[in-house]
Amino acid sequence: MNWSYWVPIMVVASSLIPGIVIFTLSEERIITRTVLNMTGALSKLLLVGWMIWGVLNGETFETRMYLVGDLELVLRAGPLALIFVSLSTVLWLVTTVYAIGYLENSPYRSRFFGFFSLCVTSTVGVALAGNLITFLLFYELLTLSTYPLVVHRGTEVARRAGKTYLIYTMCGGALLLLGTVWLYSITGTLEFTPRGFLNELDAEHHQALTIIFVLLIAGLGVKAALVPLHGWLPQAMVAPAPVSALLHAVAVVKAGAFGIVRVVYDVFGVEFAASLELTLPLAWLAAFTIIYASIRALYQDDLKRRLAYSTVSQVSYITLGVAIAGPIAAIGGVVHLVHQGIMKITLFFCAGNFAETLGIHKISEMNGLGKRMPLTMSAFTIGAFGMIGAPPVAGFVSKWYLGLGALEVEQAWVIPVLAGSSILNAAYFLPVLHRAWFREAPEHWPHEHNFGRRETALALLLPPLITASLALAAGLFATLSFSPLEWARFISLREFYQS
């Protein structure tokens, strides 16, 4: 039996099967559900570890089956795929622990965890997709499986947020579909190829290819929340905290950003895209998004909304790194995929902890929080500094490579953008930190739950601490092998610039 054929599909199945089983469980079977969740998460981790080990040893993992006509469903573990898969797998594990703690005693947990698993399944599928149609398939599946999580609370507000989410993502999906079909009708293949598969085409197609590029990027830009397609993200904040954490750090926005990386590098090829003069406008758009969303974040009092706008801004770093079209900037963009993930999930975990433990949702209520919940607040601080791009947190590394990459290809205008983003990030995170650490705590918290000696439940406390440590480690030990940065370098070398 050929293992390397089956491993990618097993990675996908390791969350799909528990998810489907969980749907059938009744509410009370907490232990079975937890065991299923954890088994799925851990086995996925093992499988991904296996794949990484194999790829380093030159093995290829690929699953192919016919989908329609000549098109195949391809799951392939390339370096770029692996970086996203490992991110989702690790963060899924952590988020599962968190969600178990967070949703304790709340209704509809079977449904929640079921869709949660489906969500991860589709994210992993998006990551492993070896051609554009497989990508599209899982991308749409992701839309579908996150919708029930957005409307999970079953309130009118949640329903509206879900509606907005769908309007955006469905339109994006339609554009993506059109772009994909069109591309297929021109090229007859959709297979992701390093350095793209379009540069051989005749010049007569170039106009159509430009339109296709715009279609694909617009379709993906909805999920990647490029301005002006970002409107759904702040609204989707009505979802429970583990969902926002997952939506923002791992699944949805990353799927969009990852798709942009794929389209630019593996469909068009960065040089070809640059020769069509497509990358520069994309870079401008990303830069505008970075600044604009940061400005919007300044005025949000709701903590999660502020974080949401921050996400809009930060995810565009990835797009920017890709669109700068140079190998070093590529490292910065790809590594930010991971770094933003771990930093932002930390922030959302912390926001969830504040809400769950003390009933705090607004920044104006956060006075003195550092005294009441020092560990959570420390994790939050690390995440926030990472977002600002202050050393030694991971965000610094991303910014460093983006800046260098911009200089390398003589796009110096990026530097002020990065600087502006840092200033704005500082402007919307530091006041929060100041409140929490230096202001006097109020007499009573809005809804305090007592967790005994600890500041909050252990299942809620550990995940942010773990991810915060990861974020620190990713910055401190950036040059060690297996660090996200080294992987990003590996990708940049192997997928893009190996002649």
Added chain:
Amino acid sequence: MTLHTIEQIPFGVLMILAPLAGGLLSFVWPSIGRQISYIVCSFNLLAFILFSLQLQQDKYFEHKAGGWGAPLGIELYADGLSLFMLLMTALVSLMMTIYAANYFTTDVAKRFWPLFLFLITGLNGLFLSADIFNYYVCLELIALSAVSLTAINGSIQSLQGAIRYLFATLLGSLTFLLGVSLLYHAYATVDIASLSLKITPDIYSLVALALMVTGLVLKTALFPFHFWLPPAHSSAAAPVSGLLSALVIKASFYILVRLWLSLYSTIAEHTDTLLGVLGCAAILWGSLQALRQTRLKLLIAYSTIAQIGYLFLVFPLSASNEKQAWLAVSYLALSHALAKSAMFMAAGNLLRYGNHDRIADLDRVAQRIPVTAAAFALAGVSIMALPPSGGFIGKWLLLETAINQQQWLMVFVMLIGGLLAAAYIFKVLGHAFTEADIPHEAIHVPAAMQWSALLLAVAAIVMGLISPQLFELLNLGQPFNTRGTL
């Protein structure tokens, strides 16, 4: 029985005879109608499987009833396209049997089973026929049983709907018959194969074309001739609505496809564009109307009108002899049948559960009867043509053909149609997750009714994953080589 003898059994014929016999039997002994229907429909599926295995070898099936061939006798013919339609009928009818067995009260059921089995007879007969007069006969059988089924639950709305439906469908049948007789007058045969050799673009064939197309278009409820469909489909009992939307309208569409493939693809040069434009209009109109509805069953009925629109896009798209458009549309037809019947079943469950089908008052049904909600959602995925589903495969191929032919209007309409479909389906799902203002009492819904709906919906999804096999089936006997093999 040896393998050899099994190979000799004409399963195609049995697939007509079995439901006919079942229908007669249940007419005579209504009390065991349910059991008969179970047996007949299971047999039907089994026979279909064996029949398709036979066709794997022979590629197509020809049978001269009573030993008399064309032009005198009745000739049966089947290829991949017929198989596809038979598969659709077999799957939907089996699930519908399970569903209906739990749905109807005893005395309604007594009337239901014979009509249901006659309907199956008509459908199977139609899909196996090889001449246009036979088409007419089967069409009448289908129409009459369908109309009676519509009226079966005896409410005033359903009676009104049924009457409307009756007139529309009779008008359609008669127009079609007129066309048939005209062709017979001109070419002295009703056998499609012989006709396809003889036909020339003269006034007879043109008028016959016009008559047949208008008749069939009316019966298929293509916009703007859909006026009879929403009242009929929404007022009928849930199993009946499912049958009507999934199978009955496909029957007349199937005839249109057959006529087009063998007779008219070269004669009618601009009619295809006209039909395509009407198809586009149907997609938009149906979707927008569906979006506007406040009642679940009406919403689904309008959704059917929109989906019919997609089917008619095949005529302009196949103009430059593109086989792919036909494949796409056959796939769409099958996946729509599965998904739409599942959807009507789910709607029936919801109607029974809350005793109403107001969309805004669906009170957290996603949590309270999750299987039904899942069935609706999965069927919705196929209707929205999102991957991975049969609808997606069909739409993908259709889009690809349209783009290849630079038919940007159709591309645009298809995309908008998909978005609108998502809008109206998620309108329902959104309320299914949300707490309503008026909490309603819950009435128990039998598990069989829920799971049969879910199974059909899952089948529509699975279609998205096994398309290579299904296309192989569809291509048996090369049904889409125009003016060819019949």
Added chain:
Amino acid sequence: MIQTSLSVMLILSLLLPVILAIPVIEQSIPQQRIINSLSLSLAPSILLLIYPDTIQLDLDWLFFGIGLAIDDGNRWILFTVITSWVVYATRFNSCEQHTDLVISKKNNSFALLSITCSIGTILSTDILGFFIFSSIMGYTLYGVLYHQQKRNIKTSGSLYIIFLIIADIALFDALLIAVHTIEKLEFDVIQISMSNIASNQLYVVMTLSGFILRGAVWPAHIWLTRSYTSLNKVEAGLLSTLPVALALLGLIHWLPTDQGVDESIAFSIQLLAICTVGYALIRILAGSIGSELLAWLTLIYNGVFLYILGIFLKSETAWQSYEFIVFPYIALGSITISIIGWIRIQQLAQQQDKLSQKFEELQEGLHSTSSMLTNLLRQITDSIETAWRMLRKTATNQLLKLFYERHSIDKHTDWTLGITLLVILGIIIVGLG
């Protein structure tokens, strides 16, 4: 052997404070156990200071690889910084203000982190390490200095952090330029190479502006005067030795002192130095008293240094001749100011003369302008968002309305229309054929 133990000391002097800083966050640990952690954490660095040997250590695994070293030059600065930390630690434990358990624990942690970073800044051998450590130190020092919730402390704190962030960005950009033009980042390489390259002007300007913002040179001294007048003397003692002295250290490390730069830049530095000293003198003569005096002293100290720096940058030989006085000047000057601050028993009430008021009004004007600007931005982005949303909504709504308000065929119950249409269809088909 000695080398090894020195290396261990070197690493420990950075690591120990961090290790000690982590547990004090946990609420459950009683204060008695942590109370001496400040002094304890300084032990390895004191050992490092008194052992008269130099050592260089390359930590390839940290960040992108940074180097640490102790040599004769930075031993001076290390001495100053350790002294001021020791004073802070002893005062910290006895100070009445820190009765609140949690506040003192939190401050303790911030102080410990600042210790690590300040020592790291001094010991680093390349501009990357210097940047990273000094940047973190800037933030943690905020926690040490501006933790009280008095109004004037908050104002001075926010001024401090704004200057810090802008300075950081300038330095970061300088760093990027350096990496882009030359691969190596060691101080000695920078000092030679940066002047040979065309883009060095930008690098020099960025570096200068970064450190001038951090080190309080006229006219960017406002945070320093504010801080001196608002902080208590224990904390104020850290101002001249940590942010200011380390900024000066940064200037001599980052700038190509060995090679010289463009004349005009050197000249403007000197001009700035003269202005700074002059301004400070005027303020002192105008009768500044109390802790504000310390700020003016610091400004003079900075100005004198800048002037010398200007000389270095002008001529290529000056650095080699006068290098030996630079480190003692930075170290001793700053610690002198701190000592003056500590031994002044009473903290005099702040007084402001007219000139200073004018100037600060100007600064506050800037402040309010910036808040106006942010408000304006808010309104602009708000209206963009609303417009976009409105556009989206009205577009869809209008389209839908357009459709729904039209007379719907479905309302026709009469058959005439349907059948007429049917007939028309038939005719059209025949016609088309």
